[in-house]
Amino acid sequence: MDNINIYKPDFGLLNNNIRTMSTIDRRLCAIEQEDAVARNSINAAAVALKVKLAKGGLASIPVSELANAKAGIRVAVLEKAGFTNLSQLEGRSEAALSMINGIGQAQASAIRQTIDMFARTMAETTSIRIDADSKDAENWNLVFELFKYMKKAPVYKDVAVMNARYHGHIEKALNDIKIRNSLRWLFSTNKTKASTVEGFETLLAVNNDNYPNRATVLINQYETLRLISLADAKREFLNNSAPFYALLDSLNVSSVKLSSVYKDLPSYLAQEIEEQELDTTLLNVSLRQYQTFGAKYALHQENALLGDEMGLGKTIMAIAAMASIAAKVPDAHFLVVCPASVLINWCREVEKHSKLKAHLLHASRGKIDILDWEKDGGVAVTNYESLDELAENISKDTVIEMMVVDEAHYIKNPEAKRTQYLVEVKAKAKRTLLMTGTPLENKVDEMCNLIGILRQDEIIKDVKKYAFMNQSDEFKTVIAPVYLRRVREDVLQELPEMEDKPQWCEMTAEDKAAYVNEVIEGSFMSMRRVSWLQDDIKHSAKAMRLLELCDMVRDDGRKVIVFSYFLDTLNKVCSLLGDRDVFKITGATSIAERQNIVDNFSQSKAGSVLVSQVLAGGTGLNIQAASVVIFCEPQIKPSLETQAISRVYRMGQVRNVLVYHLLCSDSIDEDMVRLLETKQNIFDEFANESEVADMAKNMADKEWINSVIERERQKYLPAVVVNVDQEVET
Template sequence: MSDVAGPSRRETRALLARAARTQADAEAVAEIAGAARAEVVAAYAVASEPQVWVAIEKMSIETVKDTVDGRARLDDLPAHGIRSVADVLRAGPQRLTRVPGIGDGTARKTIHAAEQLKRAARDSLQFRIEYDPKNPDMTRLVRALNTFGAVWRAAGTQEKDAGRLAAELARQRPVAGPAEAGRLRRLFMRAGDKAVADDAAREVRALVDAAEVAGLPAAAKEARAVRTPGDRQVWRDFERRSTDYYDLLSLVVGLGGDVAASEGFLPADIVERVGAQQLDSSRLSDTLRLRGYQSFGARFALVQRRVVLGDEMGLGKTVQAIAAMAHLAARGATHFLVVCPASVLINWSREIARHSTIPVVSLHGGGRARAVARWRAEGGAGVVTFGSLGALALPPPRPALLVVDEAHYVKNPGAKRSQAVNRVAAESERVLFLTGTPMENRIDEFRALIEHLRPEIAAGMGPEHAAISVEAFRRAAAPVYLRRNQSDVLTELPELVQVDEWEEFGGEDGSAYRDAVRDGNFMAMRRAAFAVRRPRDSAKLTRLLELAREAMANGRKVVVFSYFRDVLAVVAAALGPDARGPITGSTPVAERQRLVDRFTAERKPAVLVCQIEAAGVGVNIQAASVVILCEPQVKPSIEAQAIARAHRMGQVRTVQVHRLLIADSVDERMIELLGSKAQLFDAYVRHSTIAQATPGAVDMSEVQLARMIVAQEQERLSGVPVS
């Protein structure tokens, strides 16, 4: 023993000092993370309770009767004011037993059934964090999530192992205190057995070394330094990045949802194959947490290889495509290609760089030849516009994944961009079409997309096939098509309130409208309501200003959409310094994003003025919670896309949509004729119970639509004054 007492004692003291620090760090991480997690659970229980009660208020007494012994006499409960599950729980046994025919036993069974139903309602609750800084329960939850998020960022990867490490070190090293020689001997010498002492020292050293390499000391330091900001700052942070808060909440309480809806109601065999596919996330950024339905979408693309992802706007199709690319990159793939409209090229480059470690190469604009050469040599995600794709020669090796965004742009097989996409798709290992609007006017347009991917499937889903039933059409499309709707999977999405603002023409705008009808000028008819010298002479403009000013007075930002640039000019002039933009088709793509970024960052409410086909795709405007549409659009999908710019993942406020309409005008005619288009879209592209619709129901071109409306209005106004 004396031969090793001196050096061994010093080395052991140093090792035990390191072990003590490591144990303290591990205990701190476990304690801080555990406390933050527990506070989220407690805060959620309190904040969710009112929403649970709202759910059981909607459960009629019939649901209780179905759960209780069928012989129980509960038919008289509604007559005594007990009509729902919530009423049963509020009533309690004393009030229940006052109802004729209900004794103590029946009352107990009834309350027990109601409690079971309440638990079921809580388990299936589609919880939403209500944006209400004055609500103390919601504020507590948002604060708890903010704290947990900070702790998770500091120590999330260490949390799982911290408790185990602390316990193991506590077992290996002596009770905390001075490292006396006798205690060291008892620990490491074990009755003079040097071999046992060396083994014990090696085990402790291995634990400490592994913890230090993994970054435990830094994680503990950051976790100890976490401080929760004030309530106002927390709510501001929630408004800015609410999706992160929901992701954190789902980590702790496991938010539920409709599993079948998240899987797109696909057949069981496809769901099983997708479920068996693992998703390698090692090339994704640490800050990205995929939702369950997003992971499913990425895995669907990997398993089925050549598919259309038709998720409704706002569900993160871009992220799902990036996740599929990252998986393939982690498995050795080198080349990827994204084809998109020019308006979203910058957004794609930013999102790939933000969410993955895949190099991004822009194959558009000046220096394109050098960029293409670099992409060929070094790989990465090449991003190219539809217009530039034709001049792009495929590099060896061929793309591991071709992503085509806004894929409905290639629905016309005769168009040059469609042919260019088809050539690249034929050479690509996997192809992923992204579109929230795979069909606009006819079922044939949807089938045309499938032709690019799986011609043999497209051959089995022609017009005559679709005419059989919606479900038959969807079964045929299942191997190649996945769609989820916001209402099914994005349970936290706030309410969408849509209001039709009907007005009547005044003197000046009415005169402009009659002139346009007489001339048979469809476009002039659509924008006649804004053809005025003074704002008060336009019923639409007057209402627009009222809506915008009321919204801004309530702290809300507004986005105004119109198809027409001259309408936007009139609107911007009337709004004066409150107007931002306009964003039009001639606004450079980079400038569009800068305008949106500045609008988002502004603390003061303002109005962003946008041309609907320029800003209705590719930019996210969650900062706005009020949308004003100046006129109906020829395609329902264009309007839906525009609304989805604001009503999408990350929005925390109820979104108000106001459609400005003039009675007895082109507006009313368009709504009547286009209603069937929207219905057809719902039937075949959304999951719907509409059972019968034929593909030719709305086989009408824009030119035919214009001619029909002009003729109707000319007939109506012949001899009939508008005002």
């Protein structure tokens, strides 16, 4: 051992390394431990908010319930003092309670403890809903804790990686270094010297790996994040609340029930899907619990119809499924088929939420160029009108790992050319995901047609065979392998309230005169524009109400979207609104410009108005910046209104949503409202239960229209004749 040639280290350099490495290592270990502390802080803040929310429900619990607590509380005394429910007692301290005549200190303590117990019990099943308009400290403390963690999470992750790689080596090296000066070196054994040299060389190797610089950057980032303010957190939440709730989900703090995530799937299938691997390494977004399950469902079932209600993030689920495949299959090819109106949005969403590259294949730009996509892989995004050219030009050697078909009700007709072209392209896809929030709309067997595109095995036969018993559990079992549908109230329990507010207006003389002229002409579409027909709308009942609503919206610090089917109506609305901040989307607005308009509207001041044709702005756009929706007239089918509302009432909305329908009494509006109610009842009965059934024929057909026109003529033509006669007499 004494003959081993061991070099004497530079003790100045050695001690400098010891100080640097030990200081950095201790700080990184402390930061990693703070990850758990931050999670606990979120959990504590969530519990505090749940208790606060639960206490709001104490008003529904009568004082008499205190008698069941077996604490000897004198309920009769409390009732005599005028207390009827627990909410009236909750805000009182023990001292205040003891001042009630007949209630002593012991009674006051028992009351306080019992009410707190009720609140904690209720909190266990209370869903977290963060209120953008709340003044409660508990509400914003949770937002603050979540925001701090969101910002620090990348640092926590990087620190954990650094510690996993270096901490063990540094710790061992510091233990190995027994000698720290020259004098000690002279009197040490070779074994001790060898141990010291080995530790020194380990520290040098760590230093040469740029550990101090990289670690210092992380530490500085973390220290900077300590400057995050509550104002920063509030601003971010109001701008985009979705990541806050996604974080709550990932930390298992939210109260979404698994049964809502699984919906009507049999337990064996739900378990299989839960065990499906979902690789999120290529994702740039945190998934909600139900979104993770939706992506796994698409991967596990391979050919499936995702019918989640609009606003739940089907796009994110599809991207997650594609990203998971891409993580395992280098240069994988994916194809998204969607309406032309959302082409740009799909490209943006793919590249925003994942590391996948999007390729826009759009025939209106000339001949589509698929060479880059075929060579490099990634996500090709095309519209239904370009499917024929895609089918003609795609290489026979190109394999599509997954094809995603958005707004799949566009291909509900198997005889349509676009459906046939899509089926041709589908033959090259290993997996196909159809997505639509409106599986039942106008035809009897629309859903069967969609499932037929996906599967030609026994399941489609069973779906058709058992469609008549669509209310049964047996039917749900039959359809489960191919159809998954969840609704907002089940999985987005944090969504604020939505109020539907019909605004019935009495036609002015000018409204009625213009309307009667169209009744005489028998023009159904013109009749639908009641109160917007005249050139000068300063005496329009709907226009006056619209102005009042826009003033209310501005004063309340909100933004509004005004929808109409008719371009002429929108033009009049724009003129009516004068010098307000008005943004406009019509069918003529290019796809790229629509998204730019939405972006600018989102950044605009309170009181801004976005006016849009319902077909142009009602699909594919996310407009949570608005919280008020106004329809200038009833639409011909409920899905148009539902889709339009879902642009606003979706994941990320933080304010209660107000939906106003401008309607004129004694007009075609009354018939249109009845028509929508009838159609919505059919949709609710079937689609919202993940069921397929025959629905009524399209009631807005020629016969129905003629009957409506005839009723309006019978109502108004006698008055017209009388007026004409009176004019002749004079």
